[in-house]
Amino acid sequence: MPSNTAAWIKAPKERFQVEEAPYTSPGAKEIIVKTAAVAINPLEYKIQDYNPPVGGNEIKYPTILGSDLAGTVVELGSAVSKWKVGDRVMAHTFGAVIGKPAQAAFQEHVVLADWLPTPVPDDIALDKAVVLPLACDTATAGLFLQLGLDVSGLGNGRSAGEVLLLWGGSSSVGCVAIQMARAAGYEVFATASPRNHEFCRSLGATQVYDYGKSDVEAEILTALKGKKVVGALDCIADNEKTVPALGRILTEVEGKKKIVAVLQPGEIDGVEVQRVSIPDLFRSEHYDQVHAWLASALKDGVLRCKPDPIIIGKGLESIQEGIDTLRKGVSAAKVVVKLE
Ligand SMILES: NC(=O)c1ccc[n+]([C@@H]2O[C@H](COP(=O)([O-])OP(=O)(O)OC[C@H]3O[C@@H](n4cnc5c(N)ncnc54)[C@H](OP(=O)(O)O)[C@@H]3O)[C@@H](O)[C@H]2O)c1
Structure with missing residues (x-):
């Protein structure tokens, strides 16, 4: 079994600590993505600052946050036909919100439902694509x-x-x-x-x-x-x-x-x-329709990866710095941390 590491937030309002995390094998219709880059969103500093309920749910601690990732598929569930190992993908993740930290972005290996990600074309860097999914x-x-x-x-x-x-x-x-x-x-x-x-x-x-x-x-x-x-x-x-x-x-x-x-x-x-x-949106037919368009629009250069990333350091240790940077405010920019 591969190892896994995550930026944990262990209790409300605490700072992130990088420590080992369980490696969760994929369910039949899930994939594992090795994270190459994550983007930081205002939701994450709001959770760290005042621990609001998100989507009507109280966050359960310890947990792992992170809403945007881009990376490479490294393992497939037994019933997955949509992806193959080595595919480059980006995804909007919400593990902490649904009480499933294994499905949050701020870790090395993330479990994703097979319908969730969008393919990233070979000519687009993963640390650029990662500005897009939640937005x-x-x-x-x-x-x-x-x-x-x-x-x-x-x-x-x-x-x-x-x-x-x-x-x-x-x-x-x-x-x-x-x-x-x-x-x-x-x-x-x-x-x-x-x-x-x-x-x-x-x-x-x-x-x-x-x-x-x-x-x-x-x-x-x-x-x-x-x-x-x-x-x-x-x-x-x-x-x-x-x-x-x-x-x-x-x-x-x-x-x-x-x-x-x-x-x-x-x-x-x-x-x-x-x-x-x-x-x-996840329950609606619009999700598949728009995600099919996203994949082709990215490939054709119709959809650009904007705003540009501000890359803050490398590794999960830089996530807290990324969150502190976003908390101060940005203009036409997305804070991104590279993991590889
Ligand atoms: N409900 C959801 O699912 C959901 C999802 C995503 C985001 N959000 C929320 O949406 C908010 C924005 O998130 P974000 O990541 O998109 O923000 P962001 O990119 O970090 O916001 C920074 C931008 O906001 C602009 N701005 C600030 N005040 C403005 C104003 N009064 N009028 C017009 N523009 C203004 C700035 O524009 P200038 O530099 O040009 O002045 C700057 O470029 C956050 O509160 C976030 O939590 C909610």
Whole structure:
């Protein structure tokens, strides 16, 4: 049996400790992936800082965190036909949230359901691909499942003739959402700091607005005259600022009056608000449809691995430093730790 090592968090709010972990053999429809790179997400420093319930579940300690990995398949369950040993994959993992630490990213060998990963083309480095998985699932749930963007539009070159409003275009989720919405034929009106406007346009945003300007809402409203909106994806979900701003814009324009936000949004009169729901995505047919598109879009260069990684050290020992770096805040970047 191979050995395994993990970055453990042994009790609420403790720092990570790198120690041996059990090597779990795959079930019939599972694979084992040897992790080459992990990305750090805000969820991980939130868990370390104040131990919130996640997806309605209390985290059980000791546990292993980690939501994004890229690596190589090293073992297959007896009923797996989709993968072979040596395949390069990326995946959004959530082991700690479901009480299965063997399925979390911050370890050497990770157990994954065979339907979960996406193949990574040979010409894309694993430490670049790893910026994508959680952001892709979040954007997919928000855009296609909850706002109802037409998934069949993905990659068919058709224009949907509608605009997606997107707050936080340079965030991890925003970078993927811009690319997906454009690939599905929607115009995207995004917000970001001025330093990231050109970057958001390079990903496909039609218009980009400076959220720091006092008249940003008026600017967006003027630009939306005569256009139909398909709703708003709020990748920041600040209930004092971003959610009410989107609510005020949506009440004034033609189209769907709905906000899907990455965190629980507050209520807004006349506008439907929802938190993005990844568990619902896993149960929906959209998961396979969008993941099939992701694989081909990555291969064809249609989907770019953005934002760029900031590589923090090498090895599981660097995970705490990665989390400390993200906690201070990043701009159009994803914190990544290489494991090999
Ligand atoms: N519910 C879920 O399943 C789920 C999944 C993923 C993420 N999330 C949550 O979503 C949030 C963002 O995560 P992330 O990883 O995407 O963030 P991130 O990439 O670390 O966010 C940094 C970016 O946010 C932008 N930003 C900050 N304040 C902004 C504002 N007021 N308006 C517009 N842009 C703003 C910054 O843009 P500029 O530098 O251009 O100013 C920066 O590029 C976190 O709270 C996370 O926990 C939830």
